[in-house]
Amino acid sequence: MTATGEPTEEDIQKQYDENPDKYMAPEYRDISYFEISTNDFTDQIEITDEQALEDYERRIDEFTKEEERSFIQMLFDDKRAANVAFTELENGKNFEEVLTDQTGESAEDYTFEAQTAADISDVYGDDVAEQIFTTEVDQYTSPIETGFGVYIFKVAAVNQGTTDSFDDVKEQIIADLKADEALRLLYDLTDKVQDEVAAGSTLNETANALSLNLVQIRNVNEDGLMPDGNASSDLPLIVDFLSKAFEQNIGDELELYEGISNKFYMLSVDNIIDSKLRELTDVREQVVTDWTQGRREALASELATKITDEYSNEENAEKLLADYQGMGADLVVNQVTVNRENIENNVAANIHASIFSQDIGGIEMI
Secondary structure (H helix, E strand, O other), X not given: OOOOOOOOHHHHHHHHHHOHHHHEEOOEEEEEEEEEEOHHHHOOOOOOHHHHHHHHXXXXXXXXXXXXXXXXXXXXXXXXXXXXXXXXXXXXXXHHHHHHHHHOOOOHHHEEEEEOHHHHHHHHOHHHHHHHOOOOOOOEOOOEEEOXXXXXXXXXXXXXXXXXXXXXXXXXXHHHHHHHHHXXXXXXXXXXXXXXXXXXXXXXXXXXXXXXXXXXXXXEOOOOEOOOOOEOXXXXXXXXHHHHHOOOOOOOOOOEEEOOOOEEEEEEEEEEEOOEEOOHHHHHXXXXXXXXXXXXXXXXHHHHHHHHHHXXXXXXXXXXXXXXXXXXXXXXXXXXXXXXXXXXXXXXXXXXXXXXXXXXXXXXXX
16 A cells, blocks of 8 residues: 655645544533532531430340251151151161161251241241251251151251340441431431522522522533543533433423432533534644545555456456555555354454455455
8 A cells, every 4th residue: 555645725725624533622611510419427426325225125036146056857658657757766776877767868968957946837827837946956956847858957056046136226327327327317408499590590599599609610511521631520420411411401490300329410501512612733744644544445455446356357366465565655565364163353354254254266355
């Protein structure tokens, strides 16, 4: 491929005039907003020890870990078979041996992980849960008839229940109470904001009436950038803030938006600076780059067409693409071997498809 050369002033002007969309300055806006969240209230809230203790007692189940028991079970079809096994146990025979002798199963397959009394009751019934929880470790129950058959259980292990002390969970309780109160205060404030807006107050008037911090952003585009290319430092950490701001027009009805993490915000568009074509002097470097790229692609296309046309002639049937090496300053002929699956992505998908659609000696410009 030949060198692109340097564009003339006429080339630059033509590139600029024929591609105005590439050189448009974005729309910029002036925006005012305030945001409110539970964080605005947390530090103001005081929780007494009495309030914390009352909440601890109310939530005691939350801080209590119930006793759990693991067990091994035998299951028989009838009471007679269960009584035979129970007699062997009473005569001193090992539970695991009786299980294998009487059922043909191993203790490993019929050992169950630790469960609460409620969990066991849900599966086996209240009677089974009561007997398992009143039997000592390594001891066994008497035969218990259920709708599934007759069981004998051995208690394998006991995980004692525990209850966190008030001192252990006091900080958590205070934090939870503060969060609950902050959320209540936040929603009270959102009601007041809505009342102000319903009464006809502007964003600025609403902020003043409720002592809210009003922030003003100047000259920001939809990507959060200012004309100098730097990000605005006044933007809030709200995911959809800019999309909402650029959906609105000046004078639109105020709306209180809900963000994430217990946050609300309200905004208004104060000024819109329409998108416009940048001066050529401001984008000249980009125009030259675009012209050069376009020229490079055009020359590459011309060269590829020429090679394709020549290669398609019968007189060049024995010619290799490698023979064209050096025809252009940047022309490089690559050789590659690929399989039909192209699992390792040795070539781009469109090149791979072309390779396997051609016969030997074929040529295609992509």
